[in-house]
Amino acid sequence: MRTLYFDCFSGISGDMVIGALIDAGADPFQMEEELKKLNIVEEYTLSWEKVVKNGITSTKFDVILSRKPEHLHEHIHSHEHNHEHSHSNDHSHDHEQSHILDHNEHSHSNSNSHEHHHHHDHRTYKQIVEIINEANFNASVKNMSLAIFKKIGEAEGHIHGLPLEKVHFHEVGAVDSIIDIIGAAILINQLGIQSVLSSAIPTGSGHIHIDHGIYPVPAPATLEILKGVPIAASDIRSELATPTGAAIAAVLAESFCPLPTMTVESIGYGAGTKTFKNHPNVLRIIIGEMQ
Template sequence: MRTLYLDCFSGISGDMTIGALLDLGGDLALLEKEIAKLAIESEYKLESYKVVKKGVSATKFDVILTEHEGGHHHRHYSDIVTMINKAELNENVTAMALSIFEKIGRAEAKIHNMAFEKVHFHEVGAVDSIVDIVGASVLIDSLDISKIVSSPVPVGNGRIRIAHGLYPVPAPATLELLKGIPIQRTEIKGELTTPTGGGILAALVNEFGPMPSFTVEAIGYGAGTKDFSDHPNVLRALLGSH
């Protein structure tokens, strides 16, 4: 049995997850091929390259929009479900991606006191978040991972500006997603765990705790966008077997 351990010492986001999975040995060409099945209206390209974060070599993953997203930026939950179901991804990838979006959709619905089916996504409806969620599902499936374990999750402090205005960190939807998940106190100012990262944890992680006893086969580091003064802003992922 192959186990993935997510060491979220600097939090987790969608791009950090993709970067870590690519660094573990995930195939960028496969990712591009599968994401193309989504028939996303906007033009985009996927980039993966090496960076060094506080002395740690890591893979940075970016979704570059080559045209403005315009009116497609806010997507309803039903639109995203239709997009994924029509994509002809394999059954496991489809199930994982839909599970992540459902977790995020239910969190948003509760925060905004609206019907789940009526939820429309702002940041998470954007092209980069759709790619991050479906892409993480594609890579987890391709790496033949059967169990995911995660460390406790630092969330950060301070304020962040999102579509609805200036919000506390963690943002309400992120905190809702992390109910039942051990979070970790930190003095770092800024958002360490994003709604996409929280959705991935809530939907896909089987258990939370310290690093399991297993034989490590590969180690990957996925870089975040921000830089912090006292630690490398990376997600560390370990792939191993029992």
């Protein structure tokens, strides 16, 4: 059975998943073509490149939002794109945008600065479901994507006391995270993966600062998503698992276990931008055959 194993020794986020899948041999150009079915292609461009994290060559994936004056308020930031996507106490800023409801406060760094335009449309859960259903993806991609969004929406609804249909995805519903979730589903389907397994999920430690105040790591949405999933202790003072990354693992992994007995066919490393002194900030995926 063709199996994918998430080795989350440095956490997991949506674009770290895509970076790792590309690094393991998935075709990003085919993904880019498939994503055009969403009919939002004018809102973004995609990029991927090889980077080295603490000695490990890996692939960094980015969604770069286009400027659309009718939909965007221009916010030009000088900041580091970290693929744990946290608002953490080391003052780095991530691309996924960790939180959904009105969490628009960003922290900044002077590393890797460039203009970046943040999307402030409010997409409801219902609207995201419609976008996915109308895109004519195959059943596997559609079902994976819908299940991951539902997992995030239910967690946010539970925390904020809202029914699923009332949840507004301000940031996790922004284009970058729609691409992260659906892109991951496209690549997993493309690779012919028949089963998914994962390690326990380290969530990091410390605190994050969002509009609602200073919250502990893991953030409430992430922890809610990871109910029933083994989480791993970590002394790294940063948010290692984001809601999107947590939801991908929670929905797709059939079990959480040490690396299983398998014949390894390919390995991929998906990079975050945040750099830790003695710890490579990458997600490793291992693809192979289990008997």
